[in-house]
Amino acid sequence: MNIIENFELYAPRLIDKEEYFCSGHRACQGCGEALAIRLMCKALGPDTVVANGTGCMEVISSFYPTTAWNLPWIHLAFENAAAVGSGVEAGLKALRRKGKIPDRDVKAVAIAGDGGTMDIGMQSLSGAMERGHDLLYVCFDNEAYMNTGIQRSSGTPFGAATTTSPAGRASFGQKTWKKNVPEIMVAHNVPYVATASPSYPLDFMNKVKKARKVKGPSYIHCLSVCPTGWRSASNLTIKMGRLAVETGVFPLYEVEDGKYRITVEVDELRPVEDYLKHQGRFRHLTPDVIEMIQERVYQEYNKLLDKVNGLHAWSDLKFEGELFE
Amino acid sequence: MAKRVGMEVGIAAAEAVGMCNIDMAAVYPITPQSHIAEHLSEIVADGRIDAEFVTVESEHTSISCVSGASATGARVYTATSSQGLLYMHEILPIVSAMRLPVVMGNANRAISGPINIWNDHSDIMPQRDAGWIVLFADNGQEVVDLTIQSFKIAEHKEVMLPICLNMDGFQLTHTVELIEFPDQKKVDKFLPPRKPLATLHPDNPVSMGTLGMPEIYAEARKSQDVALINSKQYILQIWDEWEKMFGRRYKPVETYRADDAEILMLTMGSMGETAELAVDQLREKGMSVGLVKLRLWRPFPFEELKAAVKNAKLLIVTDRAVSFGGSGGPVYIEVKAGLYHEKERPLIYNYIIGLGGRDVPVPCFVEMFEAAAQSAEKGIVKDYEYYGVRG
Numbered sequence: 001m002n003i004i005e006n007f008e009l010y011a012p013r014l015i016d017k018e019e020y021f022c023s024g025h026r027a028c029q030g031c032g033e034a035l036a037i038r039l040m041c042k043a044l045g046p047d048t049v050v051a052n053g054t055g056c057m058e059v060i061s062s063f064y065p066t067t068a069w070n071l072p073w074i075h076l077a078f079e080n081a082a083a084v085g086s087g088v089e090a091g092l093k094a095l096r097r098k099g100k101i102p103d104r105d106v107k108a109v110a111i112a113g114d115g116g117t118m119d120i121g122m123q124s125l126s127g128a129m130e131r132g133h134d135l136l137y138v139c140f141d142n143e144a145y146m147n148t149g150i151q152r153s154s155g156t157p158f159g160a161a162t163t164t165s166p167a168g169r170a171s172f173g174q175k176t177w178k179k180n181v182p183e184i185m186v187a188h189n190v191p192y193v194a195t196a197s198p199s200y201p202l203d204f205m206n207k208v209k210k211a212r213k214v215k216g217p218s219y220i221h222c223l224s225v226c227p228t229g230w231r232s233a234s235n236l237t238i239k240m241g242r243l244a245v246e247t248g249v250f251p252l253y254e255v256e257d258g259k260y261r262i263t264v265e266v267d268e269l270r271p272v273e274d275y276l277k278h279q280g281r282f283r284h285l286t287p288d289v290i291e292m293i294q295e296r297v298y299q300e301y302n303k304l305l306d307k308v309n310g311l312h313a314w315s316d317l318k319f320e321g322e323l324f325e
Numbered sequence: 326m327a328k329r330v331g332m333e334v335g336i337a338a339a340e341a342v343g344m345c346n347i348d349m350a351a352v353y354p355i356t357p358q359s360h361i362a363e364h365l366s367e368i369v370a371d372g373r374i375d376a377e378f379v380t381v382e383s384e385h386t387s388i389s390c391v392s393g394a395s396a397t398g399a400r401v402y403t404a405t406s407s408q409g410l411l412y413m414h415e416i417l418p419i420v421s422a423m424r425l426p427v428v429m430g431n432a433n434r435a436i437s438g439p440i441n442i443w444n445d446h447s448d449i450m451p452q453r454d455a456g457w458i459v460l461f462a463d464n465g466q467e468v469v470d471l472t473i474q475s476f477k478i479a480e481h482k483e484v485m486l487p488i489c490l491n492m493d494g495f496q497l498t499h500t501v502e503l504i505e506f507p508d509q510k511k512v513d514k515f516l517p518p519r520k521p522l523a524t525l526h527p528d529n530p531v532s533m534g535t536l537g538m539p540e541i542y543a544e545a546r547k548s549q550d551v552a553l554i555n556s557k558q559y560i561l562q563i564w565d566e567w568e569k570m571f572g573r574r575y576k577p578v579e580t581y582r583a584d585d586a587e588i589l590m591l592t593m594g595s596m597g598e599t600a601e602l603a604v605d606q607l608r609e610k611g612m613s614v615g616l617v618k619l620r621l622w623r624p625f626p627f628e629e630l631k632a633a634v635k636n637a638k639l640l641i642v643t644d645r646a647v648s649f650g651g652s653g654g655p656v657y658i659e660v661k662a663g664l665y666h667e668k669e670r671p672l673i674y675n676y677i678i679g680l681g682g683r684d685v686p687v688p689c690f691v692e693m694f695e696a697a698a699q700s701a702e703k704g705i706v707k708d709y710e711y712y713g714v715r716g
Contacts, residue, residue: 049397059536065535069530072527074532075535076393076534077415077416083386083389086379087389087395087396087401090377090379091349091377091395091398095348095399100518124382124386126382127382127383131381
């Protein structure tokens with residue numbers, strides 16, 4: 001464990017062999033989210049407490065009297081992972097300061113899905129980040145309410161058919177664009193914000209490790225491929241995650257102290273159709289809608305590049321003094 | 326030495342929490358709880374206690390946040406009122422099911438609508454079945470005593486349940502009363518640091534709040550009911566201990582001039598003291614009246630209630646909340662059901678009083694006693710009635 005701590009970056013051989021999120025859970029075949037959680041836990045290490053919002057992950061991992069968790073784990077409700085996580089952080093902090101628990105750095109981590117983060121959990125997430133708890137929040141975004149049967153959320157992409165945004169004669173499916181929660185977190189002045197994907201395991205784990213070291217709030221938005229909800233083949237999970245990045249649909253970047261950096265560079269973006277065509281949720285799309293999606297992806301990607309090229313680290317921003325004269 | 330001071334009861338509630346060596350509190354402000362929140366934050370800001378004070382963005386988060394902290398083994402406190410308590414509603418049964426010893430003060434206030442910040446019990450009544458221990462205080466002294474006792478009761482290893490201590494908003498929280506504060510050393514002796522059975526810590530990883538399938542859910546619910554019913558004996562034990570150390574006796578059902586009374590009135594909360602004055606006046610007139618005050622709303626003290634009313638001919642139950650479309654106020658429904666199997670039981674009347682801060686002074690209680698007595702004498706049995714309400 002100490003060896004890993006001394007390295008800034010992970011290499012495959014340095015990954016913890018210990019399993020903190022164990023096999024035997026009930027996730028669907030090809031679940032990108034379960035894979036991501038396993039990797040996240042390995043990057044976090046044993047000195048971690050996880051607060052889990054209601055969703056697929058709580059359901060598949062905690063059938064009483066069994067548990068897949070080898071980390072201390074707590075679940076209360078759907079929308080309050082950040083609130084419970086901030087309580088865990090405050091409790092551990094007080095108990096450690098008062099000498100009631102061992103004097104050791106134990107990280108509080110809150111996890112929830114896109115519904116539990118971007119919709120119903122937005123308030124408690126915003127509150128926890130604003131208060132500045134030493135808390136890592138990871139959103140595992142599979143782009144709909146998969147646990148309840150694939151209903152649309154604010155994370156569902158434009159054009160996707162879900163059970164509450166179905167495609168029909170009068171509709172091409174989801175009519176709104178995905179909410180940009182990482183950007184909302186940056187607006188909270190959170191010191192570390194990143195997007196991630198288990199299809200890029202070392203990139204993901206490095207980000208988790210970086211976030212763990214932040215003494216304050218941090219946020220990782222992890223795209224989690226859901227074969228069940230996306231109507232994609234379960235053996236294509238890793239490939240789907242890669243295509244999301246290669247097409248620019250879900251760029252991998254981090255924002256450290258306000259400084260944007262793309263962590264997985266893509267020389268030339270592939271057409272979005274390469275990503276859409278493997279997924280049944282986009283099967284109904286006509287070329288004109290695909291064109292709209294393509295334009296939007298370019299636009300968003302350019303917005304991101306603008307930030308990467310134009311924005312400075314907050315700590316580099318110094319006033320010349322005129323403001324106060 | 327215990328000291329007696331004149332103090333606003335809301336401030337005193339925070340002072341009592343400050344004596345309990347809490348590790349963490351999370352509070353969201355709401356009238357009339359706000360003085361508790363403010364003063365507790367002052368106690369922390371002045372370094373008088375070593376605790377994390379988390380100023381959350383909602384009551385849903387305050388209850389979630391203290392639950393997370395409680396699960397790490399911390400001693401925690403929160404306080405709320407009215408809409409805030411309703412906003413917590415979703416989380417309340419989870420806290421009790423997870424057996425987290427959260428202590429919460431509730432400054433009782435009416436619920437919307439119309440929006441109203443004044444006192445009644447319509448906020449706590451919808452939380453009846455959340456599985457919490459629910460206590461009512463009658464005056465400022467009781468608020469202080471019950472607050473300190475609550476931590477000991479909640480954390481008792483045979484109890485392990487959250488407690489909601491109700492104190493009437495404004496009538497109690499904003500009233501200055503003479504209160505005797507116990508000696509800190511004695512409080513420390515009465516209330517040693519929390520010894521949790523299982524906590525969220527990597528040295529012994531546990532999973533809390535897991536999924537219960539149909540084959541286990543019913544057992545989980547039953548065991549929770551058993552735990553709440555069993556908690557009464559430990560509450561009584563702790564009240565005995567309190568009496569031995571501090572001299573004040575607490576009972577699940579308090580009585581006032583009730584032993585030989587033919588007509589009893591039942592109250593819950595701060596109106597009990599007003600009703601006592603009415604009892605005194607009527608006793609002087611020669612009317613055989615007395616008072617029964619419910620302190621413990623959950624677990625409901627059926628045995629104590631039966632013993633208290635067994636000789637009465639008429640029992641007037643007062644309610645400070647409405648159960649719309651039901652057979653009466655919530656307290657009345659509970660009391661009537663509890664006495665149904667008794668061979669000897671009094672006639673039971675129900676007045677719904679004091680909604681949304683409507684004042685109920687002594688003459689009103691006198692009138693209620695007299696009106697119910699006359700009605701009963703004529704053999705008229707009525708269900709619930711709104712006292713002094715137009716329309």
